[in-house]
Amino acid sequence: MKRYLLLSWVLLSPAHADEINQTALAADAQAAAQALGGALKAELEAALQAGGPVEALGVCQIKAPAIAERISAEKALKVSRTSLKPRNPQNAPNAWQTKVLRDFEARKAAGEDPAKLVYSEVADQEFRYMKAIPTAPVCLTCHGEQLAPAVSAKLAELYPQDRATGYREGDLRGAFVVVKDLSR
Numbered sequence: 515m516k517r518y519l520l521l522s523w524v525l526l527s528p529a530h531a532d533e534i535n536q537t538a539l540a541a542d543a544q545a546a547a548q549a550l551g552g553a554l555k556a557e558l559e560a561a562l563q564a565g566g567p568v569e570a571l572g573v574c575q576i577k578a579p580a581i582a583e584r585i586s587a588e589k590a591l592k593v594s595r596t597s598l599k600p601r602n603p604q605n606a607p608n609a610w611q612t613k614v615l616r617d618f619e620a621r622k623a624a625g626e627d628p629a630k631l632v633y634s635e636v637a638d639q640e641f642r643y644m645k646a647i648p649t650a651p652v653c654l655t656c657h658g659e660q661l662a663p664a665v666s667a668k669l670a671e672l673y674p675q676d677r678a679t680g681y682r683e684g685d686l687r688g689a690f691v692v693v694k695d696l697s698r
């Protein structure tokens with residue numbers, strides 16, 4: 515552990531970190547997050563219109579991870595979504611993501627616009643980027659305080675560990691996460 519820390523300190527000492535073009539990385543990350551957000555929104559709206567919320571739940575379950583994988587491959591980075599109260603346990607935040615999500619909550623409580631909360635840094639040979647995802651009215655059908663019984667039933671079936679309900683409009687639902695491996 516100690517040796518690893520020393521190694522990352524050497525590789526990411528300020529002189530080296532300066533050479534990494536953080537502005538360009540942040541622009542790439544933002545584009546990837548936007549691509550994922552846009553694709554998910556289109557998919558969600560189409561599914562809601564075609565079959566209603568219960569049907570859309572199934573579409574989300576299958577398509578959301580697949581879309582994230584496709585965009586990650588296209589852009590040679592890893593883009594995903596996370597939340598302090600995840601629906602899919604695979605979207606649970608790791609240690610640094612938890613810290614950023616809590617920081618987003620604090621910044622929002624201090625008056626910052628949730629739609630503009632962004633974070634980026636270089637650490638452990640990674641470029642790390644997160645962008646907050648606020649809860650819009652359309653999200654409440656599946657993440658709100660009062661769900662239709664059929665939606666609740668389908669959620670219990672698909673996501674027995676679901677924690678992603680009880681949100682109100684404007685709450686932070688979670689965040690996009692973009693990670694670029696800088697070690698190669």
Ligand code: HEC
Pocket residue numbers: 558567568570571572574575578579595596597599600601602603605647648649650652653654655656657678687688689
């Ligand atoms: C049709 C129901 C439905 C609607 C409407 C919906 N979601 Fe979700 N949401 C889901 C499902 C299902 C998942 C789990 C996807 C998976 O398995 O990766 C999910 C997962 C997420 C996640 C990933 C973290 C987690 O909890 O697993 C975020 C962030 C999220 N939704 C945000 C939103 C936002 C923001 C909106 C409104 C724009 C929204 N959702 C609308 C069903 C929905």
